[in-house]
Amino acid sequence: MAGTFDPNQAQNLVEVPFAVKAVEHAQTYWNLLEKISPRDLKLTRFDDEIFEHTLREFPEFAAAPHTSLVALDEDWMKSKEGKEQWRAFINSYEKKITDYNFGSLIRTDATKEYSETNTIFVTRIQVRHQQISRNRLGLNDKAHELAKEEARKEREKAEKKKAGKKKSNNGGP
Numbered sequence: 001m002a003g004t005f006d007p008n009q010a011q012n013l014v015e016v017p018f019a020v021k022a023v024e025h026a027q028t029y030w031n032l033l034e035k036i037s038p039r040d041l042k043l044t045r046f047d048d049e050i051f052e053h054t055l056r057e058f059p060e061f062a063a064a065p066h067t068s069l070v071a072l073d074e075d076w077m078k079s080k081e082g083k084e085q086w087r088a089f090i091n092s093y094e095k096k097i098t099d100y101n102f103g104s105l106i107r108t109d110a111t112k113e114y115s116e117t118n119t120i121f122v123t124r125i126q127v128r129h130q131q132i133s134r135n136r137l138g139l140n141d142k143a144h145e146l147a148k149e150e151a152r153k154e155r156e157k158a159e160k161k162k163a164g165k166k167k168s169n170n171g172g173p
Helices: 007-035 047-057 074-078 080-091 124-136 141-169
Strands: 103-107 119-123
Touching (some): 007 124, 007 141, 047 080, 047 124, 074 080, 074 119, 119 124
């Protein structure tokens, strides 16, 4: 490494690429929700195993109406008890899921889109666990509709912009 190393900048050098990748993964998932019905969406070749493991290890997620999956309890997830339960779950995928413990973003409320107030930072396997469960149980159906509507509005906006440019290039008002 050439030049001087400023340890005060080290945190940003590490965090920014991880944050960018986490946002890219969230955008990719949202784009998938727009195009594919969540109930038909397969995220890994281990989806069945992850879903069954989730229901065994987290019985509160299995209980209808699945409120613990619809609205995640960040305080519980970060509590001592929650961290211990999650650690065992997460580590069981160390040799199966690539970047299983990589930081990722998840929506805390499955009925809403990604936003600053509806997103928390968790591990990739936690995202897989949540999304697979939400998809299988129909809890991401609302998000699917939101994503489709958002995409429709973006297309209309792009078409209007394109039409406006075309009109101005042809000497129109």
